[in-house]
Amino acid sequence: xxxxxxxxxxxxxxxxxxxxxxxxxxxxxxxxxxxxxxxxxxxxxxxxxxxxxxxxxxxxxxxxxxxxxxxxxxxxxxxxxxxxxxxxxxxxxxxxxxxxxxxxxxxxxxxxxxxxxxxxxxxxxxxxxxxxxxxxxxxxxxxxxxxxxxxxxxxxxxxxxxxxxxxxxxxxxxxxxxxxxxxxxxxxxxxxxxxxxxxxxxxxxxxxxxxxxxxxxxxxxxxxxxxxxxxxxxxxxxxxxxxxxxxxxxxxxxxxxxxxxxxxxxxxxxxxxxxxxxxxxxxxxxxxxxxxxxxxxxxxxxxxxxxxxxxxxxxxxxxxxxxxxxxxxxxxxxxxxxxxxxxxxxxxxxxxxxxxxxxxxxxxxxxxxxxxxxxxxxxxxxxxxxxxxxxxxxxxxxxxxxxxxxxxxxxxxxxxxxxxxxxxxxxxxxxxxxxxxxxxxxxxxxxxxxxxxxxxxx
Ligand code: ARG
Numbered sequence: 001x002x003x004x005x006x007x008x009x010x011x012x013x014x015x016x017x018x019x020x021x022x023x024x025x026x027x028x029x030x031x032x033x034x035x036x037x038x039x040x041x042x043x044x045x046x047x048x049x050x051x052x053x054x055x056x057x058x059x060x061x062x063x064x065x066x067x068x069x070x071x072x073x074x075x076x077x078x079x080x081x082x083x084x085x086x087x088x089x090x091x092x093x094x095x096x097x098x099x100x101x102x103x104x105x106x107x108x109x110x111x112x113x114x115x116x117x118x119x120x121x122x123x124x125x126x127x128x129x130x131x132x133x134x135x136x137x138x139x140x141x142x143x144x145x146x147x148x149x150x151x152x153x154x155x156x157x158x159x160x161x162x163x164x165x166x167x168x169x170x171x172x173x174x175x176x177x178x179x180x181x182x183x184x185x186x187x188x189x190x191x192x193x194x195x196x197x198x199x200x201x202x203x204x205x206x207x208x209x210x211x212x213x214x215x216x217x218x219x220x221x222x223x224x225x226x227x228x229x230x231x232x233x234x235x236x237x238x239x240x241x242x243x244x245x246x247x248x249x250x251x252x253x254x255x256x257x258x259x260x261x262x263x264x265x266x267x268x269x270x271x272x273x274x275x276x277x278x279x280x281x282x283x284x285x286x287x288x289x290x291x292x293x294x295x296x297x298x299x300x301x302x303x304x305x306x307x308x309x310x311x312x313x314x315x316x317x318x319x320x321x322x323x324x325x326x327x328x329x330x331x332x333x334x335x336x337x338x339x340x341x342x343x344x345x346x347x348x349x350x351x352x353x354x355x356x357x358x359x360x361x362x363x364x365x366x367x368x369x370x371x372x373x374x375x376x377x378x379x380x381x382x383x384x385x386x387x388x389x390x391x392x393x394x395x396x397x398x399x400x401x402x403x404x405x406x407x408x409x410x411x412x413x414x415x416x417x418x419x420x421x422x423x424x425x426x427x428x429x430x431x432x433x434x435x436x437x438x439x440x441x442x443x444x445x446x447x448x449x450x451x452x453x454x455x456x457x458x
């Protein structure tokens with residue numbers, strides 16, 4: 001098979017090189033964008049009279065026919081044609097004759113591939129942003145269902161202070177909001193048309209880049225033609241956003257894994273999202289959450305992969321850059337599947353509120369409230385901390401919870417302790433007492449939920 005670039009070559013490409021350099025095995029998924037870009041390009045060429053309208057029509061009809069065949073699984077991708085761009089072009093020429101060879105006027109694969117990836121990524125970014133919003137709504141519904149249910153809040157994975165499950169769920173809504181904003185921001189920089197940069201220096205032909213941008217829905221065109229074909233920073237930015245998202249979701253995954261253990265017993269994951277063991281009949285494993293935790297590594301890997309790929313590459317296009325696609329595609333697929341599976345699993349996950357209440361009630365987690373009680377009685381906080389620490393020590397030695405100590409026992413530690421101290425040890429009162437903005441109290445959680453409902457509308 002004759003290559004599109006065979007003119008200056010005396011020898012045929014070695015078979016091993018053909019296999020080594022091909023990208024069709026992975027870039028074929030860009031075909032819808034490649035065809036869309038080519039149709040817009042052909043329309044522009046005709047409008048600028050670089051080709052005739054009749055020629056453009058033949059090219060566009062040919063491309064549409066190819067799209068139909070690919071869609072129907074009737075297209076034969078060939079390694080000899082190297083990549084998605086040349087496979088489609090070669091087939092176009094085969095179908096409509098030499099006029100098909102006019103499509104590549106004022107264009108290079110360098111700006112073509114940059115265009116295809118940008119079109120692809122814009123599409124994917126839109127989907128990912130919508131999926132994040134969906135997941136935020138899932139967390140919001142959980143927050144609503146468990147708005148006032150107490151659970152232990154942790155620092156150092158040691159019981160610290162009681163919190164509401166509602167607030168814990170809202171924490172994820174906040175994280176996801178920042179993730180969504182980051183993707184939205186990445187979309188702005190991805191949304192720039194590189195076509196017209198050609199190989200690297202632009203073209204001598206009178207192209208209309210703004211027109212192509214309009215046809216393809218880009219809000220602007222890239223300016224420096226060398227930069228347009230040389231950079232892949234928008235992909236790296238996407239992978240950075242994805243890594244942060246996965247970092248957040250891996251923390252959720254870890255919590256789900258912990259909470260579903262016998263030791264915690266805070267949640268019951270749906271059977272339909274767990275798997276069993278081939279030997280231990282009693283097992284119910286949180287594999288989905290574990291895989292989310294594990295897949296985080298793949299996405300981080302993709303980020304480091306592309307950063308390393310692009311490091312120190314001289315301008316402008318280098319073939320190295322073909323290697324961007326497998327990690328990019330893998331990260332896109334991973335992020336989307338993780339968001340989808342969580343969106344389905346979380347609504348079916350139940351909290352065992354008896355168990356979380358019981359866990360929140362123990363462990364001296366109201367010690368800070370006791371210290372703050374003393375502060376309200378005029379004791380300097382550092383002293384209040386010391387006194388409370390001693391009370392906790394005493395209670396531990398007596399094998400008692402704070403609420404099991406008598407007023408007399410408590411007064412041994414400070415004269416500032418009075419009758420009203422006993423109200424301090426009610427868990428529900430303790431939650432209600434959190435009055436600061438964004439605190440864990442059921443009322444504040446409900447207020448935050450209604451704010452989020454408004455924000456996540458539509
Ligand atoms: N398959 C190539 C890539 O993905 C397309 C661009 C090839 N350009 C070239 N000058 N060989 O990067």
